[in-house]
Amino acid sequence: MDEKNQKMIEAEGLCKYYGPFAAIEDVSFSIPRGQVVAFLGPNGAGKTTTMKILTGFLTPSKGRAFIAGIDVAKDRIAAARRIGYLPETGPLYPDMTPFELLRFFGTARGLPSSSLKSRIDEVVPACGIGDVLYKQISKISHGYRQRVGLAQALLHEPEILILDEPTSGLDPIQIRQVRSMIATLARTRTVLLSTHILQEVEAMASRIILIHEGRIPFDGSLEEFRKKGQSLEDVFCALTAGQNEQVVS
Numbered sequence: 001m002d003e004k005n006q007k008m009i010e011a012e013g014l015c016k017y018y019g020p021f022a023a024i025e026d027v028s029f030s031i032p033r034g035q036v037v038a039f040l041g042p043n044g045a046g047k048t049t050t051m052k053i054l055t056g057f058l059t060p061s062k063g064r065a066f067i068a069g070i071d072v073a074k075d076r077i078a079a080a081r082r083i084g085y086l087p088e089t090g091p092l093y094p095d096m097t098p099f100e101l102l103r104f105f106g107t108a109r110g111l112p113s114s115s116l117k118s119r120i121d122e123v124v125p126a127c128g129i130g131d132v133l134y135k136q137i138s139k140i141s142h143g144y145r146q147r148v149g150l151a152q153a154l155l156h157e158p159e160i161l162i163l164d165e166p167t168s169g170l171d172p173i174q175i176r177q178v179r180s181m182i183a184t185l186a187r188t189r190t191v192l193l194s195t196h197i198l199q200e201v202e203a204m205a206s207r208i209i210l211i212h213e214g215r216i217p218f219d220g221s222l223e224e225f226r227k228k229g230q231s232l233e234d235v236f237c238a239l240t241a242g243q244n245e246q247v248v249s
Contacts, residue, residue, distance in 0.1 A: 006068070007030045007066070007069070008159065009030065009054060009162075010029075011027050011029050011065055013026050013028055013064070014028070015060060015061045015063055023046055023049045024049050024053075025214045033190055034190060035206065036186045036193065036204055036206055037192050038193050038200065038201040038204070038208050039193065040208050041196060041210060045196075046213075050211065053065050053072070055083055055162055056073075056079060067160060068082045068160070082158055084153035084154050084155075084161045085161075085162045085163075086150055091149065091152065092145055094138035095136065095138065097134050097136060098134075098135070098140075101148065102152060105152045119155050119156070120155070123155055127147045127151040128147055128181070129147050132144050142170065142174075143170050143174035146174070150163075159189060160190045161190070161192070162191075163182065164194045166195075167200065179203050201222065206222055207222065208221075210225075
């Protein structure tokens with residue numbers, strides 16, 4: 001297969017049930033190498049559930065997930081090596097410093113000490129955390145915590161980034177800074193970006209996968225999405241009728 005067209009993320013008929021409640025149902029899509037995709041939907045639509053299945057943190061009730069051709073259910077560790085995952089609430093230990101956290105995650109991922117040092121030296125300036133590297137995480141701002149979370153996701157040089165609401169809770173300046181970092185990283189990686197913020201879509205993505213009530217009513221380019229209405233907000237509201245109050249633009 002042509003490397004450029006290689007499927008880096010695949011969801012095949014994913015379903016997740018909690019008793020009679022379907023968190024997601026028949027979610028299917030694929031993302032080729034080098035594409036930046038916005039996984040758009042209202043709060044509670046199924047974005048985080050899908051991402052947790054793709055990254056191996058949840059087992060689907062039905063369906064399969066693949067990362068770079070690897071069946072996540074059959075070899076979660078091999079799939080995880082290809083992914084940099086930033087959950088909405090990042091995996092941070094407040095008593096550690098960012099340096100200690102990066103060293104801990106690098107060791108846990110099996111990076112040799114020589115490689116780990118060089119990778120820390122690369123991700124620290126890339127994510128702009130040099131000023132807080134030796135400060136306790138509990139004492140740094142939310143914006144810096146998001147950057148530290150992104151740094152740990154990049155530490156093992158993943159080909160794929162899966163980011164769940166990466167600008168949640170940030171102020172406008174911090175949002176701009178994080179967007180800029182993600183745009184730079186996306187030049188050399190496949191990115192799936194979960195969001196309910198329409199500005200995030202316009203700023204970073206070329207394709208939209210819209211999820212609503214656990215299903216996919218739209219999967220296409222940003223231009224195709226725009227053609228369905230006068231604005232992104234118009235289309236979003238039309239496709240997610242009944243949850244319009246949750247739109248943030």
